[in-house]
Amino acid sequence: MDLSRVTFLTLAALATVSAFRVVTASKIMHAALWLGFTFLMVAGVFLTMGAEFLAAAQVLIYVGAVTTIILFGIMLSEAAEVRGGRDPVAPTTPKGPAIIRRFILPIVATLAFAAIMIFVYSQAPWPDASAAPAGDTVRLLGSALFTDYVVPFELAAVLLLVALVGAIAIAVRDDHKEEQG
Amino acid sequence: MTDWLWGLFQQWGLGEPAFNAFMGLIKGVLVVAFLAVNALLLIYLERKVSGYIQNRLGPTRTGPKGLLQTLADAVKLLSKEDVIPSGADRAVYILAPIVIFAAATALWIVIPFGPQTMVQDLNIGLIYISAVTGLSVLAFLMAGWSSNNKWSLLGSMRSAAQLISYEVPLVLSIVAVGMMAGSLRLGDIVAAQQGGIGNWFIFPQILGFIVFFTAGLAEINRAPFDLPEAESELVAGFNTEYSGFRWGVFFVAEYANLVAFSALAATFFFGGPTGPVLPPFVWFLIKTYFFILVAMWIRWTLPRIRVDHLMNLGWYVLIPLALINLGWTGLYVVLRG
Numbered sequence: 001m002d003l004s005r006v007t008f009l010t011l012a013a014l015a016t017v018s019a020f021r022v023v024t025a026s027k028i029m030h031a032a033l034w035l036g037f038t039f040l041m042v043a044g045v046f047l048t049m050g051a052e053f054l055a056a057a058q059v060l061i062y063v064g065a066v067t068t069i070i071l072f073g074i075m076l077s078e079a080a081e082v083r084g085g086r087d088p089v090a091p092t093t094p095k096g097p098a099i100i101r102r103f104i105l106p107i108v109a110t111l112a113f114a115a116i117m118i119f120v121y122s123q124a125p126w127p128d129a130s131a132a133p134a135g136d137t138v139r140l141l142g143s144a145l146f147t148d149y150v151v152p153f154e155l156a157a158v159l160l161l162v163a164l165v166g167a168i169a170i171a172v173r174d175d176h177k178e179e180q181g
Numbered sequence: 182m183t184d185w186l187w188g189l190f191q192q193w194g195l196g197e198p199a200f201n202a203f204m205g206l207i208k209g210v211l212v213v214a215f216l217a218v219n220a221l222l223l224i225y226l227e228r229k230v231s232g233y234i235q236n237r238l239g240p241t242r243t244g245p246k247g248l249l250q251t252l253a254d255a256v257k258l259l260s261k262e263d264v265i266p267s268g269a270d271r272a273v274y275i276l277a278p279i280v281i282f283a284a285a286t287a288l289w290i291v292i293p294f295g296p297q298t299m300v301q302d303l304n305i306g307l308i309y310i311s312a313v314t315g316l317s318v319l320a321f322l323m324a325g326w327s328s329n330n331k332w333s334l335l336g337s338m339r340s341a342a343q344l345i346s347y348e349v350p351l352v353l354s355i356v357a358v359g360m361m362a363g364s365l366r367l368g369d370i371v372a373a374q375q376g377g378i379g380n381w382f383i384f385p386q387i388l389g390f391i392v393f394f395t396a397g398l399a400e401i402n403r404a405p406f407d408l409p410e411a412e413s414e415l416v417a418g419f420n421t422e423y424s425g426f427r428w429g430v431f432f433v434a435e436y437a438n439l440v441a442f443s444a445l446a447a448t449f450f451f452g453g454p455t456g457p458v459l460p461p462f463v464w465f466l467i468k469t470y471f472f473i474l475v476a477m478w479i480r481w482t483l484p485r486i487r488v489d490h491l492m493n494l495g496w497y498v499l500i501p502l503a504l505i506n507l508g509w510t511g512l513y514v515v516l517r518g
Contacts, residue, residue, distance in 0.1 A: 003198045027270070029270070029273070029326060030270075030272075030273070033273065033319075033323065036319060052303065052304060052305045053305055053308065056305045056308040056309050056312045057308065057312075059312040059313070059315070059316070060308065060311055060312035060315060063312075063315070063316060063319070064312060064315025064316060064318065064319075064348075065315065065345075067319060068315070068318050068319060068322065068341060068345065071319070071322045071326070071341070072322070072338070072341050075322070075325075075326060075334065075337075075338055076338075137304070138304055138305055138308075138365055
């Protein structure tokens with residue numbers, strides 16, 4: 001095993017373990033932090049593949065922005081079960097129909113999803129791994145974005161702008177309600 | 182020196198990965214040592230500068246001219262009891278200073294000490310800087326949340342709001358620098374400004390520099406933007422519950438960020454570590470310390486601004502200015518040919 005393979009396996013294992021911790025952590029704050037760690041490890045995987053720009057963008061957007069916004073949301077939340085703290089919701093043993101809702105349905109959904117994914121992975125014609133473009137990948141990426149892919153790029157930008165305006169509109173409307181009530 | 186070491190490694194039958202790992206370790210130790218020495222010096226300097234501005238002497242007793250005062254304080258901090266509040270989220274509480282120190286140190290990978298002297302001249306340098314500075318928000322939130330203290334929580338929420346707001350103009354002003362140099366690599370940015378003061382980016386980028394400097398001060402939580410730890414209202418903000426060594430780590434990270442920010446201001450707009458006669462490293466220190474002194478001057482002159490003013494300044498003044506600067510830079514680059 002060469003060094004790059006060891007690095008990849010270490011990062012992948014850490015990403016998987018922390019992703020597992022995201023769903024099993026009892027405090028939602030810890031889950032969010034594990035999520036940030038997962039993103040960081042995935043950025044590391046991108047680095048081992050020579051995709052520096054993607055790795056930096058991953059850290060910038062997912063670790064720096066998305067995780068921060070999630071943490072911010074948890075802190076601003078009023079609900080005790082979201083915030084955790086002194087008296088977290090005690091886990092109760094479900095009875096009756098709740099067993100179906102909380103144990104059987106999730107397992108069925110997970111197995112179905114796993115089956116679909118395995119089917120897709122086994123059937124899909126994977127393209128041969130082309131050699132990573134040598135040299136200044138950022139420059140190549142930039143020129144590709146603004147020549148061949150300029151329409152999708154601009155469409156994505158407009159979509160984000162619409163989402164931004166929409167979010168502000170919703171937030172402002174809530175403010176008015178509070179003032180009137 | 183590098184060749185000699187490489188020869189030694191080959192003699193011992195060790196391959197290139199081992200050599201690279203060893204070199205990386207050496208560079209990392211050098212950077213951390215540089216940061217530690219600078220933090221010691223800067224704390225002394227800050228006391229002396231604030232003393233001068235407030236017409237008093239500053240530390241004079243410990244050592245010649247009070248030079249050993251910081252060292253004495255460091256020994257005091259290290260020998261203090263390690264207190265973790267009883268309601269604290271232990272793991273997160275312990276991790277927070279480590280994360281902030283890691284983020285502060287990681288920034289130094291791309292900072293040029295000389296035209297070609299840096300730990301690693303990444304081809305994504307500018308994006309890397311934006312990404313790493315964003316990580317410190319996470320550490321503030323971790324520290325504030327895990328302390329289980331309302332002042333800490335308020336301080337960390339403020340810091341998150343502040344850092345998110347000021348990261349936008351900061352990144353926009355950095356983008357303009359990248360446009361000027363035609364590269365995201367810090368080595369290229371330094372190279373593009375060589376050959377006299379006329380080539381420095383400060384002249385076409387004066388607006389960008391103002392945005393960068395203001396947003397940068399906010400990003401490193403320096404007064405007048407030190408709202409996350411506003412001691413008159415929040416006790417000590419996000420690090421209220423921290424004491425001893427852990428508090429010291431926050432403090433060192435803060436000064437490491439101050440040095441990094443000053444070094445980046447010098448690199449982006451003032452030609453970086455280049456100049457006549459003197460070696461590059463000396464120029465690096467001269468330019469960096471100039472901006473450190475300016476930051477200290479601002480800190481001890483201006484009062485802390487109010488939290489809503491801070492937000493307004495970011496969103497209504499700095500971001501429009503940064504956008505105007507971006508448009509102007511595009512025009513300039515096209516006209517320059």
